[in-house]
Amino acid sequence: MSTSTVSVVVVEDHPVTRMGIVALLGQDERLSVVGQAGTGEDALTLVEAERPDVVVTDLRLGDGMDGVGVTSAVRARRGAPAVLVLTTYDTDRDIVRAVEAGAAGYLLKDADPADIVGAVVAAARGESVLSPALAQRVVARMGRQQADLSAREVEILAAVAQGLGNREIARTLFISEATVKTHLVHVFTKLDVDSRTAAVARAREDGLLG
Amino acid sequence: MSTSTVSVVVVEDHPVTRMGIVALLGQDERLSVVGQAGTGEDALTLVEAERPDVVVTDLRLGDGMDGVGVTSAVRARRGAPAVLVLTTYDTDRDIVRAVEAGAAGYLLKDADPADIVGAVVAAARGESVLSPALAQRVVARMGRQQADLSAREVEILAAVAQGLGNREIARTLFISEATVKTHLVHVFTKLDVDSRTAAVARAREDGLLG
DNA sequence: CCTGCGGTCAATCTTTTGGTTGACCTAGCC
DNA sequence: GGCTAGGTCAACCAAAAGATTGACCGCAGG
Secondary structure, eight states: OOSSSEEEEEEOSSHHHHHHHHHHHHTSTTEEEEEEESSHHHHHHHHHHHOOSEEEEOSOOSSSSOHHHHHHHHHTSTTOOEEEEEESOOOHHHHHHHHHTTOSEEEETTSOHHHHHHHHHHHHTTOOEEOHHHHHHHHHHHHSOOOOOOHHHHHHHHHHHTTOOHHHHHHHHTSOHHHHHHHHHHHHHHHTOSSHHHHHHHHHHTTSOO | OOSSSEEEEEEOSSHHHHHHHHHHHHTSTTEEEEEEESSHHHHHHHHHHHOOSEEEEOSOOSSSOOHHHHHHHHHTSTTOOEEEEEESOOOHHHHHHHHHTTOSEEEETTSOHHHHHHHHHHHHTTOOEEOHHHHHHHHHHHHSOOOOOOHHHHHHHHHHHTTOOHHHHHHHHTSOHHHHHHHHHHHHHHHTOSSHHHHHHHHHHTTOOO
16 A cells, blocks of 8 residues: 555546546545556556556446456455445446455445545545445345346346247247246246246346346 | 637536536637536526536436436527537437437437537537437437327336236226226337337337336 | 256146227316 | 317236146266
8 A cells, every 4th residue: 555645546438437537536635546447458457557556447347347347357366456336327236246346345426526535545445335325235135145047047038028928039049938938937936026027127126137 | 609619518417427527628628618517407597697608418417307308498598508418328218308309419428538529519509419320210219209108107017117917006006907907008009019028128218117 | 877957848727918898987178 | 068088997808928747858066
């Protein structure tokens, strides 16, 4: 950790938002933005070169590696910088995945600017920063452990989410309608619901679908 | 319209993004940011006071008035400033509504910064700015005219999207199951689909649901 | 080798949905 | 007053979806 100022790398794909974050963090004398990246890949080489104290990253980074990937990669080594996730939208699943990947904190972009700056400083000190509302949801979520569907089941569910009927799904996937039903029964059981519509709703709130 | 520099008001609820946009626009000598607002209501009083050449607004503005509301309100008078919508996500419906409300342009936040600045300048000259991909979708969309569901129908559909069955919907809305079915038949007809799941899928892509 | 899991399929039965028709009431409009 | 649109409900029928049971195959792992 630096002596006086905290060095920060900002990872965010949208140029305008990236400028905003850099501007916000840069105007605080405790912080120093030493680099910025628009993709996950660039972020990793940048972190390697700059060895910042904190990495502030968005979750969605366009194509390629996402924020969770960046987090795990960055945190993989000892002496690694702290990672603070700063994102717009949030599903429970995103938050859990980010925290599991080693993020020190998770903030929404509509947070108060002062809170964001404060979170970066706290993260640099090794503290964990989760907004109370989010923290609550994370623990609530850890309890009901993530349903994990097989690849095929997700495929079926995605088709259902598009509004297809069982027969149509069977045709597009080249399997029998009976098989589609079998998969759906499994999906329903795993998601603890009893209709296709409810399955889609649940999958959405769990972040299993786009 | 000003003599030399174009005056701009920025409307965006997320402080960080707002800072980014202001910073981006402010560093171009052709532009001058004369005000910024975090809500639609503030935006209107600000526009009234500053009489800018261009208003750059997000579509989603947290609670209260949204970007479309701001657009129509701002454009309601003669000699009104041009409105440029700058947003993150986009459904076809959002774009169409914004354009219909009188927006001169519609850009995504992941656009190149130079393009954004250029769009503001173009908007000030009274030109229309739509990214080609979006423009294509708008026209494609104008063709199949927007289905309009009654308030009750939307209510029913929203319940369906949450995964509720007809019986549950009937109970929560204090009506009979027969009525729920009737509404759904109307919804299906209007959306040109033949199942609840397909209705939800269609409504989503049309932006009729959150 | 055997076990478990994922994927495939079939037959059967119950429940839910969707389609159709027709009806009544209310509110707003010409 | 007649007309239309939205909301309410009922009865009935057809189709789709869901539940249950049982079976076969291939493959990874103990």
